[in-house]
Amino acid sequence: MKFVRIIKLILPVRVFEYVKQKKVQFILQRNFKKAYEFDMKRYLKYSDSFGTNSAQQLIGKIVREYHVIEKGLTMPDPRLGFGKDLLLSLVDNCMQYIQLFGEEEEQLRHAVGVIWEYEQFHEQQNFNLEDSVVVSIQKLKNLVSGIPISKQKEITANDYFKYVESEFPQFAKSRSSLRNYTNENVPMKAILSALDLARTTPSACNRQSWRTYVFEDKIHINSILTIQGGNRGFGHLTNKLIIITSEISVFSSVAERNQVFIDGGMYAMNLLYALHYYKIGACILNCSNSLEKDLKLRVVCDVKESEVFIAMVSCGIPPVDFKIASSYRYELLTKNTIK
Ligand SMILES: Cc1cc2nc3c(=O)[nH]c(=O)nc-3n(C[C@H](O)[C@H](O)[C@H](O)COP(=O)(O)O)c2cc1C
Known part of the structure; x- marks a missing residue:
């Protein structure tokens, strides 16, 4: 001093x-x-960045892989034989998991069910899967038995939106990612109503860091979705695309270094509910980008340097009937939840 x-x-x-x-x-x-x-x-x-050595890491990879297969099974126009390399990897990972940790894990069992469904789907289409796939699935069959086949959901638009004005439990359970849209226009008024409702999102010290950008030009949307990459088979049907970012400038200090993502994420969920309420079909799409991709996306979306990407949401009007990926949820684990 x-x-x-x-x-x-x-x-x-x-x-x-x-x-x-x-x-x-x-x-x-x-x-x-x-x-x-x-x-x-x-x-x-x-994280599994350096390999899947633990049961948790392996399950994470298995869920990632089976979900892509599930999505493929629910696409508006599935390409027969789709995802061959991914399916081979999924079968290998399931076998590895079973050999190391057994076959009781819920997501593992669902993954095996999805593999059976993939096989059944192609049988029903009279499509011969490649020998490598047939052999690989047979190996898995020799290892496990009694795991039921999964079933992706089939639903009509009327049923999908049936609970939008119901009590919250029914409403929340009726929302799911929708990856099939007609070429009908989603009125901008409806999008703005959803954005207005989503403003009710709570945020740390009410700083409301979220920002949204709505794109409606098809060419622009396609160039953004091409960079995003996780929308194959349905992205081209997007009618409106909402980009959600979150503004760093309203946060302070080391302690708040992740708050921008937390508040942005909460907003994203609220927006999904709001879109569902206004009967807009929506699928949230990740913006977990590599540095190169992030920089490219910033240019195409013209977002400020002070903002981080949270996610984007493809929107459209659903057809009369469509399929939804089952996206199996874990049972409520009260044993670990209540401390
Ligand atoms: C942050 C985030 C990123 C996502 N990214 C994608 C994506 O790139 N492509 C896609 O088809 N679905 C994506 N999804 C949707 C998930 O696959 C979906 O939310 C999950 O399987 C649960 O299903 P549900 O939304 O139908 O309840 C994403 C979801 C979240 C929350």
């Missing part, structure tokens, strides 16, 4: 304030670096 007082006497006020500010900045940056390094180490340690 004495040293600081002496420096303060020697230095001109402006220089002293500048040095003081630099010191605060230095400490802050060091704290940020520490926190981000801590986050990074934990992410590298537990």
